[in-house]
Every structure is written in C-alpha cells, then in structure tokens.
Amino acid sequence: MMIFILLLEKVFGMYDDPIATVLDDLLKLDDILACMVARQNMISVMPSDGTDSFKPEINRIWDIIHRAMEDVFTVIREYSQAGLSEMEFKLQDYEALFFVFKDTENALVAIVPALANKGLIEVELENARREIIEIIKKQENERLATV
Amino acid sequence: MGWIISEFEIAVGTSRKWDAREAGREVARNTIEKLSNSPKCFFLFSTIHYEKHGGFEEFLNGVWDILPSGTPLIGGTIAGFINTQGCFTRGASALAISYPNMDIAIGIGNNTKRNPEKAVKDCVELINKQNSKPNFYFEFISGPIIPNFPGLGKQTVIKSKTSGNLMKKMIPTLFKANMGTDRADEFLNHLVNYINNPLIGAVCYDDGKLSKNYQFYNNKILKNSAILLGVSTDFIPEFQTVTALKERNVKIKVTVEKDGRTVTHINGKPATQELFRILNWGKSSVREVEKFYSQAFYYPFCYKKGDKIHAVMLGLILGENIYFANKIETDELELFGMTGKKIISQCEEIFLKNSDFIYGVICETYVETLGNNIYKIKELIDKNTKDYLLVFAGGESIIYNDMVPHHLYESINILRI
Numbered sequence: 001m002m003i004f005i006l007l008l009e010k011v012f013g014m015y016d017d018p019i020a021t022v023l024d025d026l027l028k029l030d031d032i033l034a035c036m037v038a039r040q041n042m043i044s045v046m047p048s049d050g051t052d053s054f055k056p057e058i059n060r061i062w063d064i065i066h067r068a069m070e071d072v073f074t075v076i077r078e079y080s081q082a083g084l085s086e087m088e089f090k091l092q093d094y095e096a097l098f099f100v101f102k103d104t105e106n107a108l109v110a111i112v113p114a115l116a117n118k119g120l121i122e123v124e125l126e127n128a129r130r131e132i133i134e135i136i137k138k139q140e141n142e143r144l145a146t147v
Numbered sequence: 148m149g150w151i152i153s154e155f156e157i158a159v160g161t162s163r164k165w166d167a168r169e170a171g172r173e174v175a176r177n178t179i180e181k182l183s184n185s186p187k188c189f190f191l192f193s194t195i196h197y198e199k200h201g202g203f204e205e206f207l208n209g210v211w212d213i214l215p216s217g218t219p220l221i222g223g224t225i226a227g228f229i230n231t232q233g234c235f236t237r238g239a240s241a242l243a244i245s246y247p248n249m250d251i252a253i254g255i256g257n258n259t260k261r262n263p264e265k266a267v268k269d270c271v272e273l274i275n276k277q278n279s280k281p282n283f284y285f286e287f288i289s290g291p292i293i294p295n296f297p298g299l300g301k302q303t304v305i306k307s308k309t310s311g312n313l314m315k316k317m318i319p320t321l322f323k324a325n326m327g328t329d330r331a332d333e334f335l336n337h338l339v340n341y342i343n344n345p346l347i348g349a350v351c352y353d354d355g356k357l358s359k360n361y362q363f364y365n366n367k368i369l370k371n372s373a374i375l376l377g378v379s380t381d382f383i384p385e386f387q388t389v390t391a392l393k394e395r396n397v398k399i400k401v402t403v404e405k406d407g408r409t410v411t412h413i414n415g416k417p418a419t420q421e422l423f424r425i426l427n428w429g430k431s432s433v434r435e436v437e438k439f440y441s442q443a444f445y446y447p448f449c450y451k452k453g454d455k456i457h458a459v460m461l462g463l464i465l466g467e468n469i470y471f472a473n474k475i476e477t478d479e480l481e482l483f484g485m486t487g488k489k490i491i492s493q494c495e496e497i498f499l500k501n502s503d504f505i506y507g508v509i510c511e512t513y514v515e516t517l518g519n520n521i522y523k524i525k526e527l528i529d530k531n532t533k534d535y536l537l538v539f540a541g542g543e544s545i546i547y548n549d550m551v552p553h554h555l556y557e558s559i560n561i562l563r564i
Contacts, residue, residue: 028165029196029237086519099519115438117355120226120236122518127233 018135022128023047029124031116033058033094037132039105040073058094058111065091065111072098077105090114097122099129101136108132152382156182156245157504157564159536161232167201170239171209178241185215186243188251188376190285190506191222191363192538193239195353203361203368206239211366218243219251221374223287223351223362226511226539229528234521236354236514242506242536249380252279255364256334256373259289260322263330263373267337270375281377283384283562286348288334288373290360290541291472293437294326294463301358303439304464306430311419311466315409318470325371328408328462332473332554334373335544339552345386347562348544348554349508355515356437360541386547389497390558391489391513392449392456397425397482399448407474408462417467425482433464444512447557448480453549458483458556473542473554485557487517491524497559498527507537507561514539537561 019037024047026035034054037045047053054062072087080100087098087107095114098107108129112121160178164170170193179186189210197206214220227236254273256266274281296302296314305311321327331350338346351360362369399421402412413421423430426446434442439461447458448471459480462472490513498505505528514521528535537559545553545560 025165028200115434115441117441117515119515119518119521120354123227123234123236123514123521126519126522127235130233 017045017048019045019132020048022131022135024053026110026124026128027053029121031112031121032110033113034062034111036109037106038069038073038109039107040070040077044106061092061094065094065096069096069109072096073105073107076100076107080105097125099125101129101133152246154247156184157534158182158243159230159534160241160243161230161235161238163235163238165196165200167197167203167206168209168212170197171206172212173209174239174241175210175213178243179214182243182245184245186218186245187249188244189214189218189220190242191220191239192225192228192241192536193222194227194235194237195224195359196237197239198359203363207363207366207368210241219253219376220365221253221285221287221363221376223349223374224353224360225349226352226354226541227514228539229521229525229535229537231529231534234525236539240536240538246380249378250279252277252281252377252379253364254375254377255369256375257369257371258325259334259371259373260325260327260330261371263334264337266373267334267341270373271338271341274375274377279377279379281342281379282344283378284342284344284346285376285378286338286346286373286544287362288331288348288350288544289329289362289369289371290350290352291329291357291462292326292359293357294321301436302463303437304433304435305466306464308466311464311468315465315468315470318406318409328472329542331542331544335546335552335554338375339546339550342546343550345383345547346544347386347506347508347560349538349540350542350544352511352539352541355441355511357440358437385563386545386561387497387563388455388543388545388553388555388558388560389493390456390555391485391493392447392458392483392557393486393489395482395484399425399480399482401475401478401480403475403478407476408471409465410469410471410475411467413469418469419464419467422469441515444515445485447483447485449483450475450477450480452476452553453551455551455553455555456483457553460556485512485516487520490517491527493559494524494527497561498531500531500563502532502563503534504564505532505535505537505561507535507559508540508543509537509559510543510555510557511539511541512557513559
C-alpha cells in the first residue's frame, strides 16, 4: 500500500504522467465534469491541465464538493482494507463517484451530473481504475528492476 | 483458433482511440489481421462518441483505409460492447468472418419509422435480387429518437391534458418525420412474412440520450434505416434468448387505441393517473425528456407470446394517455422488474455451454443496471467461450426454432458457434 501511495505522490505534478492521460481520457466524456486520483487531504493526480480541464459548470460547486469528498475519504480510509470498493454521494445536482484502489486509501473520483446515465459511466471508470492499477504495477516493477 | 468447421474463421477487434479516423483504422486492422483469408463480411460497431471526435464519415474512412475493397460492411451505433478485451461504453469493435462456403446478401430499407412495411419489402427485394437463399440473418435497425413536439420542443412527459391530447394526434406526423419509437417490432412482424429462417437483430442506439443513432452500410452512414444481412452457408448456428425479467405480481387491464400503442385507460381509469398510482409516482418525481427513460425502463409491463416474455416499454406520457414504445398485443399486462442478481443468474444459464464463438445482443438496461459490475458477465463468458462480441442495443430481435418473431427488451439474445 505504501509503495502505491509513494508512487502516486512521486508522479504528482508530472506533465506527461500516464495516469493524468487516463484522467484526460475520462474528461472527454460529456458527463464526466471533473476527475482525479485522490486520498484524504491530497489530490494525488489531476488531469494534465489541472482544474482548468474540468467542465466549467463544476466551478460554482467545486469547493463544497471538495469538502464533502474529504469526509468520504475518512470512510474509505476506515473500510478500504475491509473490502470497500466504491462509494458515492449526491450533492445538489451532482454526484461524486469514488472507485477505491483495493487495500489503499486512494480512489479515482469523478463528478457527474446527478441524472447522468451512471451505468455507462461506471463501466468507463472501472476501465480507468484497471488502467491506473496497471500503470502503478508497471512503475513498481521498473522501480524494483533498478534497485 | 481451432474450429469444428474447417476453414471457418471469425475475428473480433477493438479500438479505444478517440480520433474517429485512427479508431476506424485500428479496429479494422486488429480485426482482419487475425484472419488468414480476406473477410467475407465485416460487422462494425461504435459508440456515439466519434460523432464529436472527427465524425462517422472519418470513422468509416479509417476502416476503409484498411479493409479490403468490396468487403460487405454493416453495423451501427450501440451503447457499448463486451469482447475478450473488456467491457466498454466508449470505443469501437468489429467482427469479421472468413469462410469459403459462405455467401452474403444485404438488403437495405429506409424510413423505418415512417413505413416499416415498405422498409421490409425493400430489404427483401434487394436480397432476392442477389439470388441468395440465406439460412440465417443479422438485422440492424434504427433506434428511437425522442420526438420534437411543435411548440413544446423535445418532450417525453406532457403533463397538460389538453396538450397531451393534441400531441397524441401528432404521432403519425412524427413518424413521417422519422421521429419517435423505432417500430422495430413492426419491422420484424412484417419480415416474417418473407423469411423462414433464424434471425438475430439489434436496435441501434446512442448513450441513452435517444437523440441520434446511425447504421453503417459499406461506406455509407445511414439514419432511420434497416439493414438485413442474409448468410447462405453449410451450417446453422445455435440461437438462444434469456431475460432477467421477474414478475412483480401486479396485473393491469389496458384499453388500447387502434394504433396498438396508445393506452387511454388502465383498469378502466384514465391511464396516466392509474399508472402513477400503481408505480407510486408523484407528478414531481417523474423525470423528463431523456431522463424519463432511466426511470421508465425499470417498469416494463409484459405479456407472454409463446414462451417468451415480451416487455412493452413506456414511451411517452401525453396528458391522460400513455404511449408505449412498442405494440401491445393483449389487453392484460403484468408489471415486471429486473434485478442485478437475476441478470447474473440468466447469464450463468446462457453462457454455461462451451462455445467457440458467441455474437450476442444485450439490452442496454443491463449495463445501466449493472454499471461496472458488467464485468461479472464478462467473467462468466470467459469461462466457456473462446471468442465473443456482445453489443448493448436499444432492443433485441430474435427468430429461431418456432419462427415466431420476438422483438424483446431486457433480454440477451445470442448466436453461438
């Protein structure tokens, strides 16, 4: 778990981060208004253009959503080891979906309109989660190979 | 891949590229490169996203950059797909078949919403001109489009009694403008007057917004069309259908107008009022425009035709009248429901048998219901099936065994080899 967090933090801020590319792909979907990889008190990876690439309609509600997200991460931290894999909350006209990385405190987070076709979006979030796990594994293997 | 039928080859490819042209090239390349001979036909499927990322013309140009000239190509837009590569609600997939003992004939019918009977005749006429005697068929038909009512715009729920009654009279005009329900059930019912062999069909779809969908035929992008592909060969695949629908023990008596779709009364009471009572809907809780369907699709009213459960889907609320998306062939309906658990148990049944290949059409509501748990279906298919492509469609047609036409919703139809 620690390696996962360290790797995420190591790549945080890198412009050509492959995880950021996965997030860029998600943001191309009309109904994904914002997305990131985060844990409590830290957004680990943002899309390549940071919050600038979020859809403008999210700006007016971003602060309150961000605060609510912090509370959700308390639950994720508590129950991730017990098998918590997804969480969501609805705030006003928006929903935040959390796809937890197994046994870690980290999650892929996406903000979508409350009445979006969530089933279709979840499939692509699952694909993104799987891709990110593969990237992390690859980076970990590369790191081990150089030790 | 080892096949029971010698020299028979089938291949499935995928592209997740965003750029339409690149995606077209990639999906064509990684499909046909798995075949040792040129494809006899090429089925192309795409989610609606390429419309905004280069356009479908470029998407097809990309395919034809790679695909051998003259290969019969058919397909259309869908909500998503499952193949060995994963489950996707964005991207493109294709299926190519190569087999010397196989002939392909394609029929096209246009304006399926305006005149499904004529579309059937046009399809059949074209197939007959090719002197083909198909022993099974693939069908793709244009999906539903939320209608644009004069003065009211795009609407699914018209609460006013007066406006509802007025708009009810507009329905035939909307059909003429190729808007509204797909009429895929009528198309299929007409089609059985001309064919006497199995068929698997899919209703083209978008991402649940019901605002557009396309059909692909060679290098053409069609709207409001039906494509029928007849296969003449020396074997017949196995066809199968299952549904996850489960009775809720609520039966209703419906009074249906001559069009077979407009219900004026339920249990002798004004239809909308009684529907809201039965479903425990408040006027303010009814979602509108395309959001209506993510609510309504979970309340299918059904009847039995042969041994199959036919769902009739809520299409529009027009004041006191309820307009159903497909024709009601009885005066008694039963409310059904669908659960994730039932979907999985039905998939366990249909995907249990060892198969070399499965092509399947699954109702889009399955992916809406299961979300990322759709991967559980993929895990079940992976156990016993070597290669496969399942597409999420807006309706599923099947004819097999008893040759009774079944246009279904909330079902999984498969062709197994």
